[in-house]
Amino acid sequence: QKEVEQNSGPLSVPEGAIASLNCTYSDRVSQSFFWYRQYSGKSPELIMSIYSNGDKEDGRFTAQLNKASQYVSLLIRDSQPSDSATYLCAVVNTNAGKSTFGDGTTLTVKP
């Protein structure tokens, strides 16, 4: 079992729809969680961070964390073609100080 698993893609949604990206992790002491977006040929860039159980909203993006279920998700509302990218979930064991990344989910938003 991988330490961080993301829902297998590719994921395709129509423009304006909600895209739902999921991530599960195995290390129970993980304390910091990040979502990165990576366009083809580019480097990962941070879009959301979440540290506490519940929801965190930032514009069209909502991150959800459930530590009991070891689950973190990212919702993208009103999806736009410019959201088409690979989304990487990163889980951090604060004590170890390093991030473990999932393999990513590739999202395509069709006009």
Added chain:
Amino acid sequence: DAGVIQSPRHEVTEMGQEVTLRCKPISGHNSLFWYRQTMMRGLELLIYFNNNVPIDDSGMPEDRFSAKMPNASFSTLKIQPSEPRDSAVYFCASTMTAGSQPQHFGDGTRLSIL
């Protein structure tokens, strides 16, 4: 502010040659990470430094790989001798506090070993 700066952006070399990748972290960041990304294996952590000291190098594939951080503003990743299977994109990232803060990635070095 300048982001993480990596050089070169692209490197093409022949098998057996020495390759040196360079990274300048964001000023004030205490932690620096080297990653390798391939289609098959995704984004893999090779090594990370905290306050210029290597903390975890368990991801370094083998003795052909070495990394140094002689000061807070510079790090190198060296492959000697290089092999075709080392072809990948190598990213450097830095953060203020490893673990609790997000990482900022450089643009990467696309390495091709012929």
